[in-house]
Amino acid sequence: MKTIALSWRYLWSRPLSASLNVLLLSLGLASITFLLLVSFHLNKAFDKDLAGVDVVVGAKGSPMQLILCGVFHIDVPPGNIPLKAVKALKDHPMVASVIPISLGDSFRGFRIVGTTHEYISHFGAGLAQGHLWDRSMQAVVGSTAARKLGIQVGHTFTGSHGLGAGGHLHGDKSYSVAGILNPTGTVLDRLIVTDTASVWDVHEDHTAVNGEDRNVLADEREVTMALVRYKTPLAAMSFPRYINTSTEMQAAAPAVEISRLLSMLGVGTEVLRAFAGVLLLTAGLSVFIALWNAVRERRSDLALLRMLGASPLKIARLLMAEALWLGIMASVMGMLGGQALTALIAWMLQLDNSLLIGGLAWPVDIWVVPALACCVSMAAAILPALGAYRVSVLELLQ
Amino acid sequence: MIQTRDLTYGYPGSAPIAFPDLNVAQGSIVLLSGPSGCGKSTWLALVAGIVQPASGSVTVAGQSVGTLSPVAADAWRASTIGFLPQKLHLSEALTVSQNLAMAQWASGRPEGHASIDAALKALGVADLGARKPSQLSCGQAQRVALARAVLLRPQVILADEPTASLDDEAAATAISLLVTTAMEQGATLAIATHDGRVAPLIPLTDEGQAGYTALKLSRIAAGATV
Numbered sequence: 253m254k255t256i257a258l259s260w261r262y263l264w265s266r267p268l269s270a271s272l273n274v275l276l277l278s279l280g281l282a283s284i285t286f287l288l289l290v291s292f293h294l295n296k297a298f299d300k301d302l303a304g305v306d307v308v309v310g311a312k313g314s315p316m317q318l319i320l321c322g323v324f325h326i327d328v329p330p331g332n333i334p335l336k337a338v339k340a341l342k343d344h345p346m347v348a349s350v351i352p353i354s355l356g357d358s359f360r361g362f363r364i365v366g367t368t369h370e371y372i373s374h375f376g377a378g379l380a381q382g383h384l385w386d387r388s389m390q391a392v393v394g395s396t397a398a399r400k401l402g403i404q405v406g407h408t409f410t411g412s413h414g415l416g417a418g419g420h421l422h423g424d425k426s427y428s429v430a431g432i433l434n435p436t437g438t439v440l441d442r443l444i445v446t447d448t449a450s451v452w453d454v455h456e457d458h459t460a461v462n463g464e465d466r467n468v469l470a471d472e473r474e475v476t477m478a479l480v481r482y483k484t485p486l487a488a489m490s491f492p493r494y495i496n497t498s499t500e501m502q503a504a505a506p507a508v509e510i511s512r513l514l515s516m517l518g519v520g521t522e523v524l525r526a527f528a529g530v531l532l533l534t535a536g537l538s539v540f541i542a543l544w545n546a547v548r549e550r551r552s553d554l555a556l557l558r559m560l561g562a563s564p565l566k567i568a569r570l571l572m573a574e575a576l577w578l579g580i581m582a583s584v585m586g587m588l589g590g591q592a593l594t595a596l597i598a599w600m601l602q603l604d605n606s607l608l609i610g611g612l613a614w615p616v617d618i619w620v621v622p623a624l625a626c627c628v629s630m631a632a633a634i635l636p637a638l639g640a641y642r643v644s645v646l647e648l649l650q
Numbered sequence: 651m652i653q654t655r656d657l658t659y660g661y662p663g664s665a666p667i668a669f670p671d672l673n674v675a676q677g678s679i680v681l682l683s684g685p686s687g688c689g690k691s692t693w694l695a696l697v698a699g700i701v702q703p704a705s706g707s708v709t710v711a712g713q714s715v716g717t718l719s720p721v722a723a724d725a726w727r728a729s730t731i732g733f734l735p736q737k738l739h740l741s742e743a744l745t746v747s748q749n750l751a752m753a754q755w756a757s758g759r760p761e762g763h764a765s766i767d768a769a770l771k772a773l774g775v776a777d778l779g780a781r782k783p784s785q786l787s788c789g790q791a792q793r794v795a796l797a798r799a800v801l802l803r804p805q806v807i808l809a810d811e812p813t814a815s816l817d818d819e820a821a822a823t824a825i826s827l828l829v830t831t832a833m834e835q836g837a838t839l840a841i842a843t844h845d846g847r848v849a850p851l852i853p854l855t856d857e858g859q860a861g862y863t864a865l866k867l868s869r870i871a872a873g874a875t876v
Binding site for chain 2: 253254255258261262264265550552553555556557558559560561562563564566644645646648649
């Protein structure tokens with residue numbers, strides 16, 4: 253019989269105590285797993301959605317609002333900016349590319365984004381069905397949006413004003429679905445994308461009564477914002493300052509705003525982390541008490557093992573192995589529990605068409621969980637193991 | 651096989667116990683008797699290398715036990731000494747077979763299930779291997795504990811009050827099993843007891859003499875050769 257097998261049998265000779273200890277330790281580890289996974293998924297989502305966007309140029313207001321709206325599509329835009337100004341950005345020597353974004357309408361909760369074909373290629377998205385739009389009032393639909401809306405190529409739909417539910421319908425202007433996009437794991441999956449001209453057509457027809465009106469409006473056309481990529485990283489030093497001081501627009505750097513957002517979320521994260529820490533500490537104490545009592549109850553058994561030739565170190569190792577079993581079982585349960593909780597949150601967020609959190613994932617950071625479990629259980633076992641180490645064979649003879 | 655000379659042991663704060671000298675051959679039976687507190691258990695501990703003598707020497711199977719380091723004493727005890735405690739200390743966490751496997755684990759000699767089955771069979775409890783100790787009768791538990799003591803074929807078997815709390819019939823069976831098993835294995839048997847029923851239960855020699863060497867202990871006894 254090996255030490256590990258013997259310790260397993262000793263552990264389960266007290267099934268209630270062992271189960272409660274595993275459960276308690278698992279709860280703390282599940283909380284930590286959940287925090288690590290959410291952080292991993294958020295960072296991954298941020299990284300994917302932000303890839304290739306160095307700065308977002310939009311109307312003056314909250315820079316974070318601009319990023320949340322323009323990149324993640326989870327907030328309302330602060331206002332519009334002139335199309336002419338966006339076109340001028342393309343000529344700036346530090347700018348490599350500019351993708352205009354026009355927002356304002358939605359269809360059953362999914363945002364309609366007016367833009368150019370570059371927006372699709374920016375995400376590296378391919379077509380699952382159909383083709384990209386080749387004229388105004390054609391749209392391609394992201395994979396998640398298509399699935400949830402039950403939309404197929406050739407279907408038509410009418411957008412409603414505003415980004416939430418309850419806006420009035422643009423009943424006289426229908427979009428036709430030209431294509432369905434492949435899944436990309438980015439915000440694009442939850443969008444309906446069309447030509448910028450479609451957004452103008454839908455809204456200008458409300459105010460323009462004749463061709464002359466349309467010509468006037470064409471001169472004053474606006475977009476919501478522009479996603480800008482630099483030619484050189486050095487542009488990050490001067491371009492935002494140029495936009496913020498020399499134009500009526502503002503430039504928001506996604507990296508800066510996201511780190512600000514994460515630091516604001518950090519307070520909540522710290523509270524959860526502290527809570528998980530308290531759970532782990534409680535579990536550690538519980539393991540300690542259980543093992544301490546086990547040594548007290550088994551003193552004569554341990555003395556007999558000493559009589560049969562087991563060294564004090566071997567007896568101590570037996571106790572440590574019991575603690576290790578607790579740590580291993582709690583690690584498995586804690587990590588599975590954390591994954592299940594994350595999957596549940598991901599499912600709930602997807603129902604809400606909110607920020608995307610994926611399902612099962614095994615980031616490198618997650619391996620801190622079993623390490624932590626083994627450390628806590630082994631630390632809790634040190635004193636009981638020392639007690640076992642000191643058991644004297646003489647106790648058997650008295 | 652067991653030789654003690656001028657052996658004394660001192661507990662802190664009390665006068666040292668002096669033990670009579672002893673010199674017995676392999677396969678002998680030693681009967682330690684005397685009132686409670688006279689040092690029977692201490693003598694067993696000295697022979698098993700659990701405690702170091704204050705003075706004198708203990709030699710078991712050619713090994714000077716008092717000179718062994720604690721680690722060496724553990725290893726030596728595992729290979730030389732079998733022990734039957736007064737309370738049997740069969741672990742309730744384990745089955746009968748696992749209790750014997752635990753003895754193999756403790757000694758660092760994992761000899762496998764065949765030797766466990768053989769030991770249980772030799773003591774007539776071969777069919778009890780899968781039971782928990784709480785499912786055994788008193789006699790069955792005694793046999794299992796003896797199987798554990800002789801599992802590794804020790805050269806010396808130490809039995810501490812093996813008949814305590816047993817009725818006459820069970821005591822007779824216990825001593826008979828102990829003596830028979832020790833004889834079959836050619837082991838030297840030392841029984842520490844204050845139970846007057848034990849001595850008559852040990853068979854006489856072919857010459858009609860007592861089949862054991864008596865070692866009568868009394869507190870602070872003077873050295874004496876037996």
